Amino acid sequence: MSFSNLGLSEPLQRAVAAWHYEVPTPIQAEAIPVILKGGDVWASAQTGSGKTAAFALPLVQKLAAARRPDGRFVSALILVPTRELATQVVEAVRRYARYLPQPLKTLVAVGGLSINPQMMALGGGADLLVATPGRLLDLIDHNALSLAEVSVLVLDEADRLLDLGFKAELDRIVGLLPKRRQSLLFSATFPPEVQALAAALLRAPVRIEAPVTEEAAPEILQRVIEVDVPRRTQLLRHLIETNPWSGVLVFVATKYATEHVAEKLGRAGIAAAALHGELSQGARTQALADLKTGKVKVLIATDLVARGIDIPKLPVVVNYDLPRSAVDYTHRIGRTGRAGEAGVAISFVSASTHAHFCLIEKLHGLTLEREQIEGFAPHETEAASPLVAPDGGGIKGRRKSKKDKIREVAARSVGEPVPVRIVSPRPGVGRRAGS
Ligand code: AMP
Secondary structure, three states: OOHHHOOOOHHHHHHHHHOOOOOOOHHHHHHHHHHHOOOOEEEEOOOOOOHHHHHHHHHHHHHHHOOOOOOOEEEEEEEOOOHHHHHHHHHHHHHHOOOOOOOOOEEEEOOOOOHHHHHHHOOOOEEEEEEOHHHHHHHHHOOOOEOOOOOEEEEOOHHHHHHOOOHHHHHHHHHHOOOOOEEEEEEOOOOHHHHHHHHHHOOOOEEEEOOOOOOOOOEEEEEEEEOOHHHHHHHHHHHHHHOOOOOEEEEOOOHHHHHHHHHHHHHOOOOEEEEOOOOOHHHHHHHHHHHHHOOOOEEEEOHHHOOOOOOOOOOEEEEOOOOOOHHHHHHHHOOOOHHHOOEEEEEEEOOOOHHHHHHHHHHHOOOOOEEEOOOOOOOOOHHHOOOOOOOOOOOOOOOOOHHHHHHHHHHHOOOOOOOOEEOOOOOOOOEEOOO
16 A cells, blocks of 8 residues: 555645655555545544544645635634644644645634634634634634534544543534534544544544554553652652653643652753643643753653644653553553654552552553562552542542543443553563562
8 A cells, every 4th residue: 555546646645755654554544535535534543543644634635626715714624632732733734735736724723822813813714723622612702713614524532522521612613513514533532422422423434443553553561660659759760860761751640740740850950841731832832842852851741741742752651640541541651652663651550559550451451560679669558558549539539520430431431452562571670579
């Protein structure tokens, strides 16, 4: 299979060649011809499968052949859950559109930035708009935009859109779209809520499962290190100082923890930055850019950024706090081992979170070896731990919130093991605990 037999026009093929994409990924091979013919698509695809190009390449080709709407209208709408993903998607679209004879007008509308420039930019319409749902509705309410002429709708990371509580916004947006349109839905997982959304949105969709092929499967070494809760920052520091890692993404449970851990590492002379949803867009973009250029070695992040961020060659992900659900575990560790490169995902497990991690393993059909690192062997017992939840609930040690419960349902709906290849721990990285 090559890009030349998918029906892509010469400018698109040139763009693909300029980006050194030699062969289409499985999802691209299946989705591109269907989308070019105008069919609806229901695709299950992870970040890293090449899903963005799977919808962006044919979309650019269709938009190039269509008339640009004027007034306040847009031809294509891509809905995404986060600002970061919006930026990545629009950058991809612009890359693929680079060799078109007539440029496309592509815009981004996301929260956290002043609305006025986005309103001004929409004047005269646009070929394509990439938006987060809340800001899109704000713009519509300000009369800056009408969805009445949208001919193609893309929902990227539909499961994340619902996880983040955008159901009501999505319903309202869908009600404003024309009935005759092409709809494409991409999601890593298909819990019942996403299935319901797909059923409501799509007409006779072609269902595409991005197969996890040998080449596509990132090689992720999943390590589990036992450590007492108060010693995690020291262990993190020790690991960073004793391993030749060029960049590390550390997941913690709260915004406060991102700042606290980043500050502690900073004091130890390790260039670290916090990344969470309450930072300004500028600060978030800067933190990611600093990691990419190596100015910062460690990013301490909340789950908000677990999906959709394209950080090339990220060698290590650390679960300092465990993810709440099995689905979040998949998304977190998917930040490493991208595009066929080897990666390491390390989870810190303490007495209080041991049972929670066992549940994540069970849901993914995994049994991972426990390691202890010399000098950091745990002493806590479950009863002594400050994080034990009285109701056995979330890992933060409080009662389960509505969101926790939704996440649990989502986690339970994961029937298949995580699409990663498990490789044995390297010798010498630690010894097996206990028995
Ligand atoms: P995505 O799954 O859309 O986040 O894409 C993951 C990464 O794979 C991005 O950095 C893309 O630029 C890259 N990519 C997409 N399609 C291909 C391809 N056919 N060959 C090589 N790399 C690709």
